[in-house]
Amino acid sequence: MATDQNWLPRIAPGMRLQFEKAQESWVLLYPEGMAQLNASAAEILKRCDGLKTVTAITAELEALFNTSGIEPEVQQLIEEAKRRGWLV
Numbered sequence: 001m002a003t004d005q006n007w008l009p010r011i012a013p014g015m016r017l018q019f020e021k022a023q024e025s026w027v028l029l030y031p032e033g034m035a036q037l038n039a040s041a042a043e044i045l046k047r048c049d050g051l052k053t054v055t056a057i058t059a060e061l062e063a064l065f066n067t068s069g070i071e072p073e074v075q076q077l078i079e080e081a082k083r084r085g086w087l088v
Contacts, residue, residue: 003054003079009087010050017045028086035086044077048087054078 003009011017015030026042028035037045043064047057058074061067081087 003075003082005055006053008050008053009048009057009078009082011045011048012086012088015086017042030086040073041077041081044074045081045086048078048081 011028012030015028017026017028019025020027020034020036023036025039026037026046028037028045043061044057047060052060054075057078058071061074062070078087
């Protein structure tokens with residue numbers, strides 16, 4: 001099932017997104033552990049602040065990286081993050 005493009009995703013309570021110098025990457029910290037993120041996942045999750053819609057996040061990333069057509073990848077990452085309980 002596709003995520004509503006007007007949804008305002010945000011990082012779930014109890015989780016924290018931060019840059020880890022030791023890992024030299026963005027990570028998502030949660031009570032059970034840590035998930036190391038690739039660059040694309042980090043850019044998407046950094047924008048999941050509860051203020052931007054999925055459509056706005058996609059548009060912002062397309063403008064930032066001067067590209068188009070990334071909606072399927074953004075959608076897939078957001079759906080997976082929601083499934084894992086990282087986003088609410």
